[in-house]
Amino acid sequence: MSNKMKAMVLDAPMQYSVKEVDKPACPERGLLVRVIACGLCGSDLRTLKSGHKNISLPWTTGHEVSGEVMEVGTGYRGQWKLGDILAIAPVVYCGTCEFCVAGRYELCDNSRELAQHWKGGFAEYMALPEEALALGTIQKVPEGLDPIIAAVAEPASSCVNAQEKGQVGLGDTVVIIGSGPIGCIHISIARARGAEKIIVADVSEDRLKLCEPFGPDHTIDASKVNLVEEVRRLTNGKGADVVITANPAGQTQVQAVEMAKKGGRILLFGGLPHDNSKPGIDTNLIHYRGLHLIGTTTFAPRHHLMALSMMASGRIPGEKLVTHVLPLESFAEGVDLAVSGKALKVVYKP
Numbered sequence: 001m002s003n004k005m006k007a008m009v010l011d012a013p014m015q016y017s018v019k020e021v022d023k024p025a026c027p028e029r030g031l032l033v034r035v036i037a038c039g040l041c042g043s044d045l046r047t048l049k050s051g052h053k054n055i056s057l058p059w060t061t062g063h064e065v066s067g068e069v070m071e072v073g074t075g076y077r078g079q080w081k082l083g084d085i086l087a088i089a090p091v092v093y094c095g096t097c098e099f100c101v102a103g104r105y106e107l108c109d110n111s112r113e114l115a116q117h118w119k120g121g122f123a124e125y126m127a128l129p130e131e132a133l134a135l136g137t138i139q140k141v142p143e144g145l146d147p148i149i150a151a152v153a154e155p156a157s158s159c160v161n162a163q164e165k166g167q168v169g170l171g172d173t174v175v176i177i178g179s180g181p182i183g184c185i186h187i188s189i190a191r192a193r194g195a196e197k198i199i200v201a202d203v204s205e206d207r208l209k210l211c212e213p214f215g216p217d218h219t220i221d222a223s224k225v226n227l228v229e230e231v232r233r234l235t236n237g238k239g240a241d242v243v244i245t246a247n248p249a250g251q252t253q254v255q256a257v258e259m260a261k262k263g264g265r266i267l268l269f270g271g272l273p274h275d276n277s278k279p280g281i282d283t284n285l286i287h288y289r290g291l292h293l294i295g296t297t298t299f300a301p302r303h304h305l306m307a308l309s310m311m312a313s314g315r316i317p318g319e320k321l322v323t324h325v326l327p328l329e330s331f332a333e334g335v336d337l338a339v340s341g342k343a344l345k346v347v348y349k350p
């Protein structure tokens with residue numbers, strides 16, 4: 001077997017190419033997988049543009065991966081075998097901090113990520129270190145689930161965690177602000193949890209069209225109407241039980257608080273730019289209306305398992321989410337599709 005492989009290498013911000021590099025060795029007590037699919041994430045786009053504090057260039061990113069076990073390292077003691085098809089999400093917990101000990105892995109003090117501390121999946125092969133196998137988010141792809149779809153269980157895992165924290169449930173009216181891939185996943189999870197009315201808002205008509213296959217009850221083009229008033233109109237003046245911000249615009253957090261029903265929950269799912277993260281929320285509304293403002297980020301292993309099972313059962317329709325499957329050589333084309341908003345999820349097959 002050749003000891004070279006193809007990989008996307010980021011040499012400097014906005015300078016990346018697919019080239020031949022050394023194939024990684026199978027780590028001791030770890031595994032080597034052949035990458036079947038690797039999804040392109042919004043965070044990859046940010047890293048391509050301006051690097052990332054946890055990585056030094058040149059580097060290979062890609063953290064939404066599925067792969068086949070090709071080699072088993074000496075001393076490996078885990079449950080996977082040669083030929084197993086794995087869904088590989090990137091988070092690796094420490095297992096010893098107070099949050100891990102309490103089972104609240106998503107709050108781990110010392111979590112690390114595949115594709116940051118170890119090289120990522122925009123490559124033909126990927127090494128899985130012992131830590132990631134023991135304390136990470138790696139599962140066997142469920143029977144009947146296409147590995148290409150299993151690769152994008154990672155973003156769905158964060159959405160499962162968010163809606164669990166927000167207790168989305170039977171009869172709820174849920175507003176989702178942002179109709180990108182995350183917004184679409186939130187539609188499906190809210191429906192599965194029993195939401196009655198799901199309203200999706202965006203400022204782009206094209207993006208709103210992309211979420212239609214997920215079956216929202218209403219869509220609102222917030223570039224054309226007053227979003228808060230429109231939500232009130234659709235809810236008999238009461239507002240929404242749950243509002244999820246799935247975008248990086250601070251103004252939508254302000255609006256989310258304004259459109260929530262008394263006693264409602266606001267899930268701040270999308271982070272804001274670091275230099276612009278104080279959007280001016282009217283906290284009197286939170287006080288007098290008894291609102292719950294909830295921040296969520298990442299996920300625990302059980303959320304990843306749940307996301308995979310929801311994809312296998314079709315409750316999260318991954319085939320509608322993955323709009324483009326491209327060879328790794330077409331990496332730049334996929335980036336263009338994602339940046340332009342023409343694609344929901346772009347997945348590469350190295």
Ligand SMILES: [Zn+2]
Pocket residue numbers: 041042043063064154155
């Ligand atoms: Zn991601």
Ligand SMILES: [Zn+2]
Pocket residue numbers: 093094095096097098099100101107108109110111
């Ligand atoms: Zn921890």
